[in-house]
Amino acid sequence: MTDNNRRRLLKGLLASGGLLTLTGCDKLSRSDWFVDTLRSSEKLSNFAQHAITPRKAMAKEFTRADISPIHRPNGSTNGSGQEYQRLAANNFADYALRVDGLVKNPARLSLNDLKALPSRTQITRHDCVEGWSVIGEWTGAKLSAVLEQVQPLPSARYLVFHCADSYGSTGSRYYESIDMEDAYHPQTLLAYGLNGETLPTANGAPLRLRVERQLGYKMAKFIMAIEVVENFEDIEGGNGGFWEDRGYAWYAGI
Amino acid sequence: MKNSKAHTRTLYRHGLPMRITHWANALCLFFLLLSGLQIFNAHPHLYWGSVSDFDSPWLSMGAHRTEAGEMVGHTRLFGWELNTTGVLGLSSDANGDPQVRGFPSWLTIPSGRWLAMGRNWHFFFAWLLVINASLFFVWAVASGHLKKLIPTREDWRSFGSSVISHIKLQHPAGEEATRYNILQKLAYLITIFGLGALIVITGLCMSPRMDTVMGGVLEVLGGRQSARSIHFLIACSFVLFVFVHLFEVVVTGPLNNLRSMITGNFRYQTDTPDKHEKESHHDG
Numbered sequence: 001m002t003d004n005n006r007r008r009l010l011k012g013l014l015a016s017g018g019l020l021t022l023t024g025c026d027k028l029s030r031s032d033w034f035v036d037t038l039r040s041s042e043k044l045s046n047f048a049q050h051a052i053t054p055r056k057a058m059a060k061e062f063t064r065a066d067i068s069p070i071h072r073p074n075g076s077t078n079g080s081g082q083e084y085q086r087l088a089a090n091n092f093a094d095y096a097l098r099v100d101g102l103v104k105n106p107a108r109l110s111l112n113d114l115k116a117l118p119s120r121t122q123i124t125r126h127d128c129v130e131g132w133s134v135i136g137e138w139t140g141a142k143l144s145a146v147l148e149q150v151q152p153l154p155s156a157r158y159l160v161f162h163c164a165d166s167y168g169s170t171g172s173r174y175y176e177s178i179d180m181e182d183a184y185h186p187q188t189l190l191a192y193g194l195n196g197e198t199l200p201t202a203n204g205a206p207l208r209l210r211v212e213r214q215l216g217y218k219m220a221k222f223i224m225a226i227e228v229v230e231n232f233e234d235i236e237g238g239n240g241g242f243w244e245d246r247g248y249a250w251y252a253g254i
Numbered sequence: 255m256k257n258s259k260a261h262t263r264t265l266y267r268h269g270l271p272m273r274i275t276h277w278a279n280a281l282c283l284f285f286l287l288l289s290g291l292q293i294f295n296a297h298p299h300l301y302w303g304s305v306s307d308f309d310s311p312w313l314s315m316g317a318h319r320t321e322a323g324e325m326v327g328h329t330r331l332f333g334w335e336l337n338t339t340g341v342l343g344l345s346s347d348a349n350g351d352p353q354v355r356g357f358p359s360w361l362t363i364p365s366g367r368w369l370a371m372g373r374n375w376h377f378f379f380a381w382l383l384v385i386n387a388s389l390f391f392v393w394a395v396a397s398g399h400l401k402k403l404i405p406t407r408e409d410w411r412s413f414g415s416s417v418i419s420h421i422k423l424q425h426p427a428g429e430e431a432t433r434y435n436i437l438q439k440l441a442y443l444i445t446i447f448g449l450g451a452l453i454v455i456t457g458l459c460m461s462p463r464m465d466t467v468m469g470g471v472l473e474v475l476g477g478r479q480s481a482r483s484i485h486f487l488i489a490c491s492f493v494l495f496v497f498v499h500l501f502e503v504v505v506t507g508p509l510n511n512l513r514s515m516i517t518g519n520f521r522y523q524t525d526t527p528d529k530h531e532k533e534s535h536h537d538g
Contacts (some may be wrong), residue, residue: 020358025285029375052467053463062466066305073305132301213463214463247370249373253464254377
């Protein structure tokens with residue numbers, strides 16, 4: 001390498017070093033092509049985690065002694081809208097979960113219907129995307145039992161959960177989606193109880209999702225309806241969830 | 255120069271795979287660290303155990319108002335409280351407005367509070383780091399580079415004198431400078447194979463999906479929140495490593511070191527001329 005070449009190389013390195021300052025990073029964070037490149041790693045993580053861990057691998061279950069004194073709620077701590085308030089005022093006696101979409105037998109399930117389904121109680125760790133964790137004892141109907149009743153069609157690929165809460169000032173309703181693998185997982189519950197009591201409002205009364213192998217934002221609270229779909233491109237922002245529409249990964253396994 | 259006994263010799267010291275993986279690694283660590291601080295800022299408190307005992311983090315950053323009504327940024331470490339206004343807990347954003355946040359905007363990617371984007375950066379470069387480290391490892395084993403890093407018996411015997419000469423900033427000149435000394439060997443081995451492996455493992459321990467098969471590791475580490483704390487501490491130790499590394503680069507001939515990591519060529523002085531090696535008499 002000649003001195004000239006060497007000088008040019010050094011200059012190039014310094015220039016690209018300048019480009020890569022934090023201002024540059026902020027600009028890159030707002031460019032579609034770059035963010036798409038960064039987000040390609042989400043698919044890789046999803047693929048690798050599914051390759052390494054068995055389909056039915058179970059999340060660790062803890063003992064009663066491990067339960068956190070307070071199960072810190074995050075996001076919305078109450079449902080919104082007149083319908084939800086009316087249902088809450090009556091202790092959800094008139095509540096009925098709507099399950100429809102690509103199913104043979106659409107259903108409306110009251111809390112009593114849900115409590116009559118095969119249930120599970122599990123003491124698991126809840127991991128927030130922000131980094132903190134709490135442990136709680138969840139009781140709920142197995143989502144697989146609900147699916148056995150409604151019979152998804154062969155084209156069904158995702159479950160979309162429509163919720164009664166709207167977070168922040170956006171006014172749009174919370175929603176989430178999971179795939180069939182997680183939907184049929186034995187620890188995936190439609191929970192109506194926390195720590196031996198009726199599910200508190202702040203934690204998503206009357207019904208919230210537990211998907212124990214993903215982060216907290218996947219576990220929709222205040223669930224009003226479950227829609228079985230082939231894809232979620234036409235729902236809300238098209239990314240499969242409230243936070244997903246705001247830039248978070250659809251697969252929240254890490 | 256021709257009359258003196260000193261000869262400048264050029265050694266092709268660092269092969270291309272080494273140079274590429276070195277700079278790729280530096281790039282990854284830079285982005286991982288700064289995006290990691292963005293992620294840390296989403297909840298700037300660290301705990302030991304499986305869960306967050308919100309009342310007793312061992313490290314916590316935040317801000318509070320004094321009786322005089324002034325906002326103060328604080329960092330609490332094991333019950334000690336330090337006023338860290340301006341840097342940790344409370345710092346100015348790009349517009350100069352004070353903001354309650356863990357690390358300041360000039361230390362995070364992106365600069366503003368944007369967890370989702372910080373995660374995008376972090377996981378992309380985490381994968382790049384793992385791929386890069388795997389390539390380095392395969393090359394290091396196959397090329398015999400790894401052997402050069404394993405301390406020999408003589409190395410261990412020189413431990414004490416090596417520590418002293420490092421403290422005195424006396425560095426081997428001549429041919430000896432082309433070989434790794436015991437402290438270098440230990441620093442590289444511990445950082446790459448110890449801390450490097452552990453930061454990936456503790457990162458994976460924060461994944462609820464990976465935790466289904468990593469129960470034993472979590473048990474040893476003490477739980478998910480312990481893993482998060484250890485992940486943070488190792489990141490700090492990487493920063494320390496980089497500072498020491500750059501310091502040694504500077505005190506042992508910054509241009510020669512930098513060149514050897516760009517072109518591979520390392521120059522050193524020797525008094526025994528060797529016909530087989532190419533000599534260079536200009537000063538570059």
